[in-house]
Amino acid sequence: MLTDQQLLRIPGPTPIPPSVQRAMSQPMIGHRAPETKDLLQRIKPKLKPIFGTAQDVVVMTGSGTAGLETAVVNAVKPDDEVLVIVTGSFGERFVNICEAYQINTHRYDSEWGKTVTPESVKEYLNKYPKVTAVFATFCETSTGVLNPIAELAEVVHNNSEALFIVDGVSCVGGVETKMDEWGIDLLVTGSQKAMMLPGGLTFVAASERAWNVIEENEHPRFYFDFKKYRNQLANNSTPFTPAGSLLFGLEQVLQLVEEEGLEQVFTRHTQMMQMTRAAFKALDIPLLTNDQAASPTVTAIKPFDFQVKDLRNVLYKEFGMVVAGGQQHMKDEIFRIGHMGYCSPADVLQTISVIELGLHKIGKQVELGKGTQAAQEIYLGY
Incomplete structure (x- = not known):
């Protein structure tokens, strides 16, 4: 990095x-x-x-x-x-x-x-x-x-x-x-x-x-x-x-x-949320919330077969990527991805791709590109 x-x-x-x-x-x-x-x-x-x-x-x-x-x-x-x-x-x-x-x-x-x-x-x-x-x-x-x-x-x-x-x-x-x-x-x-x-x-x-x-x-x-x-x-x-x-x-x-238009700002945030959620569903990694409760600005992921801190560490050390952990009793149970403000679908695609590599690095078996493809398909559907 x-x-x-x-x-x-x-x-x-x-x-x-x-x-x-x-x-x-x-x-x-x-x-x-x-x-x-x-x-x-x-x-x-x-x-x-x-x-x-x-x-x-x-x-x-x-x-x-x-x-x-x-x-x-x-x-x-x-x-x-x-x-x-x-x-x-x-x-x-x-x-x-x-x-x-x-x-x-x-x-x-x-x-x-x-x-x-x-x-x-x-x-x-x-x-x-x-x-x-x-x-x-x-x-x-x-x-x-x-x-x-x-x-x-x-x-x-x-x-x-x-x-x-x-x-x-x-x-x-x-x-x-x-x-x-x-x-x-x-x-x-x-x-x-x-x-x-x-x-x-x-x-x-x-x-x-x-x-x-x-x-x-x-x-x-x-x-x-x-x-x-x-x-x-x-x-x-x-x-x-x-x-x-x-x-x-x-x-x-x-x-x-x-310049962007307020409605388009809202649409962009919803699109990024859907891209992020689709990616983790494709990777078979559980999300904390259901689709109806999900926020367009932040997504929480709750894995069951790898350590959150291991993924966060490798993302930061190898790629300079910072994702958030959980808070209070969920400190080591979830990680959170922000997709708001100065953030675009291109940023989401980069984030998912890097996370796939990070998962591979910590020994989580995932098909590289599967989550990225799911996010791409959401993008193309807009």
Whole structure:
């Protein structure tokens, strides 16, 4: 392998387009300068279609977790009851944030690798009628599950007065998202996944219903005070120093999305998912999720006759390819392939071909090219 070559195929951070890297290398400008106001003014309207909302999308300097914490501290009071739907490691993160703020937190745990069903959520809402917010994860990064957010939102609103708050960090920008139409009250994503940027920005949008709750919430907050960000965004500014280089990059990302077309972006992600899944099915290597639960942005594979760490090691040492392992109790049981953002069907074909070689290297008997051919056939069928 080339010593400075890395093939990054994890579910975030993801590769960055060269034009975005060039945009981020521009000379720094003052964060209160007219140039920054103009930049934010250009960015604002282009974020709305990605979220599927008429509301302004707030851009904050911080990781995706900062956005999740912002949602919690602005929409929930310490004496409130909330329900957190946990389908994996990142559903667990919402629990940890809520408990850190001493919020009365009820959790609904679903088996890792499976979606949550609206019927089961309805049962929990009937069990806990006082909840003021329900938290869910759109794409559970740790398992590659895409939860049925539209259906979950409908159940929440038909059976409670609770806000519906969604972590979309590992899929917004790569899958169709209709915040307003579906009834999502707070939606969060981050910069380092389908948004094709380094980590360091989080994006949060709130419905009018959520804003009514936020306005009345007297829970103390400072940096994460969402009202400050909304008020400053109205003036094309930020309450605190923004990550200027990332804003330059964000504008270029939005330009690339506009040029490709948002629907084509979604189609490309679905195509890459189907190519990846077809490849492992052809190689007789089990997938963690079924087709209905699968995310277009990340695929989890659960082998039974070879060690995940052995494959990951040989992929990295011989080819410079990085795929992700599992998390928590699935650390050594699964590996995960990210196919989002700056990723194309050609990248998927390369990934599958290299993995076939890696499997051969660790002694797993596979027919070389069989998975690649299956992925190629999916491509040709589009």
